[in-house]
Amino acid sequence: MDAEHMGADLEKVLLTEEQIQQRLQELAEQIWGDYRDKDVLLVGVLRGAVVVMADLMRALPGTAEMDWMAVSSYGSGTKSSGVVRILKDLDTDITNRHVLIVEDIIDSGLTLSWIRSNLDSRSPASVEICTLLRKPEAAKVEINVRYVGFDIPNDFVVGYGLDYAEKYRNLRVVGTLAPHVYS
């Protein structure tokens, strides 16, 4: 779905489809340069990372494996509870594997820092992180992130996988919602 068809729900478009795709292409080239000999396993975090995973993996110039985890930290609201639960674990044994976690956004960092230490405990060869978006002002924990698409302001955003009450994930852009949507 494109921004025009969102009517009055979006207040502002932060990132256009072209900006996102251009940046993903750059990240894919950088990632491929680092992993071309390493048989990388891309690990997506459901559900937000579905869209970035689909575009990023197809931008890679060679093949890569993919697996998924589902965790719960936000529920349907807009604030992280800080409590992370595994809803669906990986199907892949990551012992001695090079793992690249793919995320849509790092906000407080609580979700990824928990996932990272969970995966680190499974004896992988390496674990790195790729996120499309990061909010530097919202960080509650320090995380080492190798691949970042865009640093964005500390506002709640939707689109390109990111939801508000499960809606707007299919928007092709990233933007902020108009105030009336929340009421």
Ligand SMILES: O=P(O)(O)OC[C@H]1O[C@H](OP(=O)(O)OP(=O)(O)O)[C@H](O)[C@@H]1O
């Ligand atoms: O850095 P944090 O403050 O922890 O927030 C980031 C996480 O929050 C969102 O997921 P959410 O838990 O809302 O579930 P979803 O991916 O299914 O939308 C987002 O997709 C990240 O996974």
Ligand SMILES: Nc1nc2[nH]cnc2c(=O)[nH]1
């Ligand atoms: N939709 C959405 N989910 C998030 N999870 C953590 N931060 C955000 C955000 O800004 N928007």
Ligand SMILES: [Mg+2]
């Ligand atoms: Mg998520």
